[in-house]
Each structure stands twice: as structure tokens, then as C-alpha cells.
Amino acid sequence: MRAVICSSFDQPETLTVETVPDPVAAAGEIVVEVHAAGVNFPDALMVMGQYQVRPPLPFTPGGEAAGVISAVGPGVSHLQVGQRVVVFTRTGAFAERLCAPASSATPIPESLSFEVAATLPLAFGTAMHALIDRAKIAKGETLLVLGASGGVGLAAVMIGKALGARVIAAASTDEKLALCRTHGADDVINYTTESLRDRVKAITNGLGPDVICDPVGGDLTELAFRSIAWGGRHLVIGFAGGAIPSLPLNLPLLKGASVVGVFWGSFEQREPVANARHLSQLMDWVVNGTISPVVSARYALHESASALRAMLERRVVGKVVVVATH
Structure with a gap:
């Protein structure tokens, strides 16, 4: 072969x-x-x-x-x-x-x-584990997705909507953001032409997102975290942007917010039953058209x-x- x-x-x-x-x-x-x-x-x-x-x-x-x-x-x-x-x-x-x-x-x-x-296994499995197990996102909460047109990002947009969240998609081009809207994003931010913090503040009436899905890292991490809601959860998923960011620890203190690690590969090994349940749910959602x-x-x-x-x-x-x- x-x-x-x-x-x-x-x-x-x-x-x-x-x-x-x-x-x-x-x-x-x-x-x-x-x-x-x-x-x-x-x-x-x-x-x-x-x-x-x-x-x-x-x-x-x-x-x-x-x-x-x-x-x-x-x-x-x-x-x-x-x-x-x-x-x-x-x-x-x-x-x-x-x-x-x-x-x-x-x-x-x-x-x-x-x-x-x-x-489905890695990108959608990661987004599923991040939002359900790590963020414990609730219906009606606001989710900000960075790198929203990528594999994990777009999966998070779809799954966030399926779980009843208000989804804000952030990406680098208008074409990518149009795709995010097609797949459920309620609001979009082009972070190459707009201020991420200003737009998040305007969209959320100053409250900020309850959950931030971050597979990008780099400079966007701190910018996004400074906008997070009180008691928010910032999901650290990866560093597709290249740089691993450093976050001033006074920010989680002032925001009463959490920085939450997401390592799906370890989750899949340690909790195979829970992972299988997520994958089964994902396949059901694909078949019935909830996610595409x-x-x-x-x-x-x-x-x-x-x-x-x-x-x-x-x-x-x-x-x-x-x-x-x-």
C-alpha cells in the first residue's frame, strides 16, 4: 500500500x-x-x-x-x-x-x-470538550470565538449555537466571517480592520463574553481577555497564531475570570466514555442538520x-x- x-x-x-x-x-x-x-x-x-x-x-x-x-x-x-x-x-x-x-x-x-x-474527532471533539466539559457553557451565554473560520473555530461556532449560546465570531477577513454567519454566528468581528475590544464592548453592551474560545494565541489572547465578562472562562486551546502569549495574572483577579486549559488528546485518553458520547452527539447533529x-x-x-x-x-x-x- x-x-x-x-x-x-x-x-x-x-x-x-x-x-x-x-x-x-x-x-x-x-x-x-x-x-x-x-x-x-x-x-x-x-x-x-x-x-x-x-x-x-x-x-x-x-x-x-x-x-x-x-x-x-x-x-x-x-x-x-x-x-x-x-x-x-x-x-x-x-x-x-x-x-x-x-x-x-x-x-x-x-x-x-x-x-x-x-x-469530527479532533476539531469538533475539541470544541465539544471545550464548551461542554471545560467552560460548562449555558444557554443564553455569550461566546466569543477567535480564529472562527478555522477547524476548531468554526466547529465552536456551530456547537455554540447548538447549545443555545449567542455567538460572536472573530476572524481576519470578511470572506471568512461571511462563512461564520452562514453557520450560525450572531455577530462578527474582523480583527484586522476593527478594534477587537471596542467591537466586543459594543456588541455585548459593555458586559463582555462569558466564554472565549481561543485556538489562536498571540496578541489576540490578552486583547480578548481584557474584554471578558465577570466570571468568564477563557479557553486555551492552541496557538495557531504562532506565539504562546503571556497573560498578566492581575487580569483574572480583576475579572473574577478563569483561564481554562483544553487538551482534547488527553481527555480522549482519560475519559473515553465521555468522548464517545460527544462523538455520538456530533454525528446525530450532522445527520439531522443541526451542524454542517x-x-x-x-x-x-x-x-x-x-x-x-x-x-x-x-x-x-x-x-x-x-x-x-x-
Whole structure:
């Protein structure tokens, strides 16, 4: 089979597509014929050796995939060959087939496309965990989403609306903000042409947002936090903007507000039952039209470097996928 190979921690352009042996399912494992793999910011960081986890070299990048089970290992009884599933594996998804723990697989309904299913575990799972478990957002609260047109950002916009929040989407272009409005944003802010603090103050009548979803970091973090409501929760999700910000600790004190860390990867490992419940809810919402994940581009295996480069340069709107041809 063909797979994308990372032989050294370097820029995405050093990735190669190679022919490698087909995976074999050991006890408790399945082999999945990959139809689509989600592309995420951590994939690019992992290739460059800048992520929290450094997999042993060489490895195949890609943490989430949807496809059809082609083999099951000994001891696997709840899944079967021919079943449509989505899996989260941290690595291995940019390939024609991958081996995964059976516990990482979730069946997907026939009405859900492989491409959409492949976008759900990480970005939508992160937003779901952030808003429900970490922020405990309540119906009627105001949610400010930074980087609102990206994978996690747009997911937070949709999920925030599904949970009954008033959503303010902040992004860098009017085109991105138009997409956010299409997917439920009540108000929008272009933070390259407008003052984030002034607009937030005007939109919220000076009260500020109850919850801030922040997958961007950089200068936007402090600007947003200075606008947070009393008792607000600022969700630290990632640093797509590049810089890890420093926040003066007198600000949480004065605002009676919380800085809340969100690490979905650890949550998925530590609380698999809760994570499975979130994923099931997400699939229900997609099927009934409550949320509509955006797949804005599709890349072949040999174009994986271009997909990761687009991610690094923040040119991705919604989600993009790597599609394996069979």
C-alpha cells in the first residue's frame, strides 16, 4: 500500500509517499481502508517536531480517518469487516490503510460521508470538550470565538449555537466571517480592520463574553481577555497564531475570570466514555442538520505537504481532508 512517510522532523515538503507493507491487525486491533483523513494543525507540528508528542521516526502523519474495516484482530467482537468507522489514532492516517485499536473506532451511519466523518474527532471533539466539559457553557451565554473560520473555530461556532449560546465570531477577513454567519454566528468581528475590544464592548453592551474560545494565541489572547465578562472562562486551546502569549495574572483577579486549559488528546485518553458520547452527539447533529461541517479542500496522498502548508499558513477554512484512492 501507499503511505506518506516522515523520515525526519522537518518542513512538510520533505514528506514522501512510499510503498510499504500492508498493516496486519494484532489482538484488539482493526485494519481500516482509509477513504478520507482529516488534516489538523497538530499534524503539521508533529512533522516538524514541534508538538507535545514526538512519534518515533519514521512515521506516517495524520491522526483521524474514516473508512471501511478490512480486517479485525483476535478478540475484536463488537466490530466486523465491511463496517464504516471513524478512528482517531494520532498518527498513520495519511495512508491507504491503517491499523488502529478497536477501541478507537466509532461506527458511522450510511448517511454520513467519509469526508465529513473524518473531520469530527479532533476539531469538533475539541470544541465539544471545550464548551461542554471545560467552560460548562449555558444557554443564553455569550461566546466569543477567535480564529472562527478555522477547524476548531468554526466547529465552536456551530456547537455554540447548538447549545443555545449567542455567538460572536472573530476572524481576519470578511470572506471568512461571511462563512461564520452562514453557520450560525450572531455577530462578527474582523480583527484586522476593527478594534477587537471596542467591537466586543459594543456588541455585548459593555458586559463582555462569558466564554472565549481561543485556538489562536498571540496578541489576540490578552486583547480578548481584557474584554471578558465577570466570571468568564477563557479557553486555551492552541496557538495557531504562532506565539504562546503571556497573560498578566492581575487580569483574572480583576475579572473574577478563569483561564481554562483544553487538551482534547488527553481527555480522549482519560475519559473515553465521555468522548464517545460527544462523538455520538456530533454525528446525530450532522445527520439531522443541526451542524454542517465544512470540507473546503481535498488533497491526494502526494499532496499532503500542500495540505499541511496551507494549515501552517492559516489558509484553511473549515476543514480539509487527504483522500486515498483505491
